Amino acid sequence: MTFDLFDARGDAEPAAEPLADGAMVLRGFARPMQEELLADVRAVIAAAPLRHLITPGGLRMSVAMTNCGALGWVSDRRGYRYDRVDPERGAPWPAMPASFTRLAAQAASRAGFEGFVPDACLINRYEPGAKLSLHQDRDEHDHGAPIVSVSLGLPAVFLFGGLNRADKAMRTQLRHGDVVVWGGPSRLRFHGVLPLAEGEHALLGKQRINLTFRRAGLIHTP
Numbered sequence: 001m002t003f004d005l006f007d008a009r010g011d012a013e014p015a016a017e018p019l020a021d022g023a024m025v026l027r028g029f030a031r032p033m034q035e036e037l038l039a040d041v042r043a044v045i046a047a048a049p050l051r052h053l054i055t056p057g058g059l060r061m062s063v064a065m066t067n068c069g070a071l072g073w074v075s076d077r078r079g080y081r082y083d084r085v086d087p088e089r090g091a092p093w094p095a096m097p098a099s100f101t102r103l104a105a106q107a108a109s110r111a112g113f114e115g116f117v118p119d120a121c122l123i124n125r126y127e128p129g130a131k132l133s134l135h136q137d138r139d140e141h142d143h144g145a146p147i148v149s150v151s152l153g154l155p156a157v158f159l160f161g162g163l164n165r166a167d168k169a170m171r172t173q174l175r176h177g178d179v180v181v182w183g184g185p186s187r188l189r190f191h192g193v194l195p196l197a198e199g200e201h202a203l204l205g206k207q208r209i210n211l212t213f214r215r216a217g218l219i220h221t222p
């Protein structure tokens with residue numbers, strides 16, 4: 001058996017590390033399906049290329065993003081929103097690969113959230129120096145569903161704060177295959193990622209890929 005896939009007791013169940021009420025890190029949870037996930041990540045990126053979005057304030061984000069699933073998260077001068085159409089290509093986002101949907105549901109269930117069916121997957125690509133400032137995921141209509149966040153490639157320091165921006169944030173390192181789930185009373189906690197350190201990952205090279213699964217809910221089209 002590959003010992004490092006599992007926790008110190010050598011259980012077949014990956015270690016779950018509580019962060020807060022309704023929030024935990026599932027160490028190495030995505031590793032057993034890494035090949036399938038990476039092939040699917042590459043296929044989505046080939047169809048809907050990564051791009052650096054502009055914030056409503058006019059800044060270029062250091063993290064490059066794309067989406068798959070029925071709804072994609074986008075940002076521009078007009079604000080943040082979910083859109084059925086990729087504004088860059090004028091076409092719907094690529095379908096959510098079956099491996100993604102399965103992993104998201106399994107991780108949510110392991111964290112106590114049964115029946116999670118994401119309709120949006122944001123793909124974040126960090127190169128050394130890229131970061132994500134403390135923020136809440138609050139553009140979704142459905143706050144009843146958790147967030148499931150999968151880390152692949154280079155390690156990063158994840159900040160997990162409280163419900164107010166000024167609350168002190170915990171820090172935990174997220175490595176290849178780790179999955180963070182937060183929902184229920186933790187659904188609107190602030191979180192972010194410190195600038196990615198230089199490094200070389202065996203499968204992904206000089207980058208970290210994060211998949212964030214959400215239930216965005218219905219969007220109202222005018």
Ligand code: SIN
Pocket residue numbers: 122124132149158191192193210212
């Ligand atoms: C996010 O908050 O959208 C991404 C978090 C991460 O990259 O770990």
Ligand code: FE2
Pocket residue numbers: 135136137191
């Ligand atoms: Fe987020």
